[in-house]
Amino acid sequence: MKRGPWIWSPAQDLAAFGGSAAVALAAVMVGHLTGASSRPMSDFTWLLLVVGIDVSHVWSTIFRTYLDREELARRPLLYAAVPLGCYAVGVAFHLVSRIAFWRLLAYVAVFHFVRQQIGWVAIYRARAGDTSRAGRWLEEGAVYAATLYPLFVCHTRLPRRFAWFIEGDFVSAASIAGWTAPLGVLSALLLGGWAVRQGHRFFQGRLEIGRITVVVTTALTWWMGLVATNSDFDFTVSNVIVHGVPYMVLLFVYAKARAGEAPGAAIAKMVAPGPAAFLIVLVGLAFFEEAIWDRLVWHDHPSFFGGADGGLSRVVEAWLVPLLAVPQATHYVLDAVIWRRKGAPSAQAAALGFASPRAWLRAA
Secondary structure (H helix, E strand, C coil), rough: EEEEECCHHHHHHHHHHHHHHHHHHHHHHHHHHHCHHHCCCCCCHHHHHHHHHHHHHHHHHCCCCCCHHHHHHHCCCHHHHHHHHHHHHHHHHHHHCHHHHHHHHHHHHHHHHHHHHHHHHHHHHHHHCCCCHHHHHHHHHHHHHHHHHHHHHHHHCCCCCCCCCCCCCCCCCCHHHHHHHHHHHHHHHHHHHHHHHHHHHHHEEEEEEHHHHHHHHHHHHHHHHHHHHCHHHHHHHHHHHHHHHHHHHHHHHHHHHHHHHHCHHHHHHCCCCCCCHHHHHHHHHHHHHHHHHHHHHHHCCCHCCCCCCCCCCCCHHHHHHHHHHHHHHHHHHCCCCCCCCCCCCCCHHHHHCCCCCCCCCHCC
């Protein structure tokens, strides 16, 4: 039985995808046993999940873009226009209303989260040499079923005890809740059809554990976070860990491969000491960003960031909040572009498993 293919290696793929999902689901279980799921998140839980993973993974994109002088020179217009465009659009929406801005950002984030899972299975499909168009449609349909159906169910049950960003950022779909059952049948058929196809490939001698892990864990964590429970802790754990951890692994592998191509570059110096240095840079940037957010906008974590600096006027907020959201919005937009294989640096081929880099654990 041929096992594979893998993006990095069996152990590393399973740790990144299966391990992150296992930790998330175990945390939900522990949260219910201890009562943490029914309480507001503690400051330290927020620090670990939101700053340490969610915001940090946003900043990790700079290792693929703004920290690389050659990459900036290759596409200067893209890297200048995206943050400026994100800011301009953000200000325009915030001037309309605060909720319009956060609603736009929430749905762009949802699209980004869904498409990341589509991207992972696309990499596995290419690594497997699976060129079947019908197989691609079925597999992508299964991922959309695993993500969009829980989102739809969540929308029919609003308000919930959690929100993507702020209360009210999702639009209620209670008026079309009658579609829940037929859409559930369609989702079950798509996931079942995908499972049958994977079973057929297994009997052909292809045991694609990494690919299966991504689809199955996506279905489990999205259902758990959005539908099965109704808790800010459960939603955050299910949402953040599975999305952020594999992405940071990818960026570290890319940064190490790129450092081998350009050993004198800033990116090489930052990752030379290993993954701990990489994480320190990301967490430091994330902590600094959240300190500004908390001091000026949220005022939620005085134990970390001190007291509030005072409230903002409506006009100041409309110009400031979109500026603070630029790193996040830029990450969403660039992530849809930078991982395309055409014209990409050779380090990207290594990071995505289409070359033979040193394994990222050994490279550390």
